[in-house]
Amino acid sequence: MEPHLSTTPFGRRSLTLAHVAAQANAKTRDPQKVVHKWTVFRAVCAAKARIGVSAGALTVLDALLTFHPETALMGEGLIVFPSNHQLCSRAHGMPPSTLRRHLAVLVDCGLIVRRDSPNGKRYARKRAGGEVELAFGFDLAPLVARADEFEAWAEEVRAEERALKLVRERITICRRDIAKMIATGLEEGVPPTRRRGVGPADWSEIHALFRGVVDRIPRTASRSELEPIADELSMLADEILTLLEAHIKTENMSANESHTERHIQNSKPDALTELEPDFQESRAARAEPKPRPPQIGEGAFPLGMVLKACPDIVDYARGGISNWRDLLATAAVVRSMLGISPSAWEEAQTVMGERQAAIVVGCILQRGAAIRSAGGYLRGLTQKAEASEFSLGPILMAQINSQLRTKRSA
Template structure:
């Protein structure tokens, strides 16, 4: 049995509360306790954020455990390991000496190991006449054994939190898809509802989602999206009930709303007779923008894909979806037609996708598109800077064709 008499660190290192807490944990180890050291290590790895341990510190702990000859940690049976810094650095993947010392201190501060320093600060073991170790100086692994159940509980809490975070993220993804598809369907079918307001509410909620967020941050956002989804669904259900109530013996009769028109005008100042959108000519629907592949456009403006019924696999799909989305943005049919004539249907669709992506940054999408249309007629419009700015805003996405 190894006797421990060292309780304070060697040299200029001062005693800390973390050291005292670690020694208390070691002293509280239940007699006869035993745990698989690698199972304990995995639990510690999962609970590292709760413990305050870094990845590099855990690499050092892994190296320390490798110097313990047995698979199980057993109370009272040689739980002090005493490798030199050179040996420890080798097993810690060649870690620099200063880095190694820093992460050893982290393990001590986290209460994972206890220092058992010798009178001269060296790490070694003294054996008795029978060859058994009587006294060892180095790093005591007893806190790992004493706190094994605590580490497992912490790891289980981390796993549960991770699962809850995954579930709320999945819920937000599904709600986003549902809301976008329902708004797109309502616009396409010409269902009477305040689609611009619903769309703006949706964009406001989505814009508030952080890039990296905890479960507590995402749950209120999921609740807001759920409430909005319910409101959009009620608008569609109300339309279905109205149709059922007004149905007559001619069951095949139904109102078909051309997707190029919209029952509401959201852009002020239109002249009489300009409220009907002309169909986009086939030759302009397939016209690609010079030098900018569809993949790059979708990387710069990914949100437009949420409104596509069957995805966006070609320029015609992009034009069709943009023609649908422009109604939610408040762009009138006339402004859309003028843009298609001046800059081409594809570039006009790209600008609608860009305005959708920018969200609240554009206060009047209809007026904005008309100003770009005027520039296009004067030969002063280029789609490139818009796409490049959006790509830079998305973290420097690649701009080369895939």
């Protein structure tokens, strides 16, 4: 007599149309079809979002596959019948209640089919020769029947991941290029002249435009959301490069030695802090700020911690930031891009100290559009520091936590 395979679950579990569909798919498989069990498992893992299966359920599926003695899945002997205790052991000590929940997910997603015995136990009846005649447990036939479907889904997911990785790389390269080109234009004294009266008037305006685009990048974004931003950054990078190239051509055509000498002078990093001719006179007219005691907070924060909290400032460094001197030089470039006046910068350095002032500028850059007036914000912090009401530690920790949240959600 032909044995009858059960189609309904044991006990209080109900039968759904999804379960019937999964059993129907299992019946349509080609008996001669051979599938490598770990190949189809990797495809299911890659396409888990499309299938609707959780990571915990995949752990249980992995354990189920280990109970099939062969690497190839083919023929009729695709029912495995481990006990819950054995499954929990191979699923890295998973609790029985969690195991039952994940098994239900695998059944609902159509990855396995329940073949329950009359009493709900999992076992196999064998013939005299030891061959399995009838088994009750979990049928792996849907994995064979839907192997091509899972592989197609997995390939689509991998292609989307590759495309997303490429657009993220494109954005990263554009951000680096734009930041360094702006820094070069500012240090070299390149005039960002408007074309036909259209475009930004100075490098601060270009930088504000750049940060405006960067600040629109969501923490978790799809490829369709990132591609327009990548296009904007790419166009901006091309415009800035064209501006620098045009300046080089103009310089090459000019034989004016005084112009050349002035260009060389403007190339010195120290000249960045002397952007206002009447700065020395104006500083003498106001009250001198009270300098902060040099030992307070001076060198209290490791450079690595600062760069972890403010990674964007590295984009503006000529050769990276490997020591405090690099950070101070880069902060001098960034503060002018942010529109911080030389007087506010000088006062912050006097009150806070050079290192702390540079760290604050890095934090202001990292927060981007959240700070409307970088100069006013720095002056406010300087006043708090002068009154001993300012602590840099909480600001750095908040920045680090923000970066960690961004990485987790990415």
